[in-house]
Amino acid sequence: MDNEQNKLVENHELLLEMYREMLRARRIDERMWILNRSGQIPFVVSCQGQEVSQVAAAFALDKDQDYALPYYRDLGVVLHFGMTTKELMLQAYGKADDPNSGGRQMPNHFGQKKNRIVTGSSPVTTQVPHAAGFALASKMEKKQAVSFVTMGEGSTNQGDFHEGLNYAAVQKLPVIFMVENNKYAISVPLNKQIACAKISDRALGYGMEGITVDGDDPFAVYKAVDEARKRALHHEGPTLIETVSNRLTGHSSDDNHLMYRTEEELDEAKEKDGIIQFKEYLKEQQILTDEKETEMEAEIKQEINEATEYAENASYADVTTLAHYVYSQEEAK
Numbered sequence: 360m361d362n363e364q365n366k367l368v369e370n371h372e373l374l375l376e377m378y379r380e381m382l383r384a385r386r387i388d389e390r391m392w393i394l395n396r397s398g399q400i401p402f403v404v405s406c407q408g409q410e411v412s413q414v415a416a417a418f419a420l421d422k423d424q425d426y427a428l429p430y431y432r433d434l435g436v437v438l439h440f441g442m443t444t445k446e447l448m449l450q451a452y453g454k455a456d457d458p459n460s461g462g463r464q465m466p467n468h469f470g471q472k473k474n475r476i477v478t479g480s481s482p483v484t485t486q487v488p489h490a491a492g493f494a495l496a497s498k499m500e501k502k503q504a505v506s507f508v509t510m511g512e513g514s515t516n517q518g519d520f521h522e523g524l525n526y527a528a529v530q531k532l533p534v535i536f537m538v539e540n541n542k543y544a545i546s547v548p549l550n551k552q553i554a555c556a557k558i559s560d561r562a563l564g565y566g567m568e569g570i571t572v573d574g575d576d577p578f579a580v581y582k583a584v585d586e587a588r589k590r591a592l593h594h595e596g597p598t599l600i601e602t603v604s605n606r607l608t609g610h611s612s613d614d615n616h617l618m619y620r621t622e623e624e625l626d627e628a629k630e631k632d633g634i635i636q637f638k639e640y641l642k643e644q645q646i647l648t649d650e651k652e653t654e655m656e657a658e659i660k661q662e663i664n665e666a667t668e669y670a671e672n673a674s675y676a677d678v679t680t681l682a683h684y685v686y687s688q689e690e691a692k
Contacts, residue, residue: 483511540602557601607628
């Protein structure tokens with residue numbers, strides 16, 4: 360274990376903060392599923408099973424300097440960068456005060472300028488060349504900032520992925536590409552997506568660093584992202600990081616994953632749940648007590664209850680604002 364990992368292991372308050380953020384992402388996601396199944400919100404794209412890699416990676420970044428270009432599952436990333444539970448519920452309900460799009464985009468298309476969260480699009484992987492662009496701007500302006508972009512492993516088969524990585528590598532841009540490999544591109548298993556052994560093997564073709572880590576191990580993810588950020592800021596170019604974990608739900612609330620996954624596979628995935636593993640570690644090390652866990656759960660539940668009630672009673676966008684942000688106009692400023 361290197362010095363940075365030792366510092367993380369020894370910082371009990373930071374570890375508890377990381378666990379709380381993972382747990383908050385999980386509980387928000389679980390509430391959204393309940394709201395969806397009861398007919399109150401239209402759609403959920405779940406983060407369950409990937410919170411550990413998302414939060415650990417985000418903690419290795421500088422959220423006051425770096426730019427996040429998340430993909431649609433990255434609840435843990437946007438929470439760390441400053442999006443609130445209330446704001447996430449507003450976007451789930453599609454209300455006027457949704458900070459991402461004013462209720463105009465489907466849920467989980469994150470974007471919030473004040474918190475350096477760069478707007479994404481519905482087509483997958485478009486955020487990858489955008490990340491290269493933000494990194495180019497940082498380099499040209501001599502900023503101590505990196506762009507951090509995430510995607511699922513299915514996105515690595517899209518043209519935008521290869522173009523973004525190639526350009527970033529040639530220009531030695533300060534960008535971190537993190538592939539959250541949950542082993543399914545909707546219903547397509549990994550062995551039908553790629554022929555190489557690991558997604559990170561693709562880094563070699565672009566002349567950049569590539570690493571695969573256990574996405575359920577917060578220490579491994581933190582180390583990989585921390586080292587990638589240091590390389591980027593030392594003008595050593597981009598890094599491709601692959602975090603491997605399990606998707607614990609269907610692709611979305613419209614997907615029945617039991618059509619292509621077995622109960623046995625899902626049971627095994629749940630046993631490997633990174634949040635449970637991290638909780639057990641914290642308890643073994645006497646960092647997290649039963650009392651602290653109960654307190655944490657109660658605080659998060661109250662926060663989610665208040666956010667849900669607020670979003671449910673909030674107003675939808677007025678019809679007169681329909682064309683705002685489509686064409687340049689005074690009202691849209």
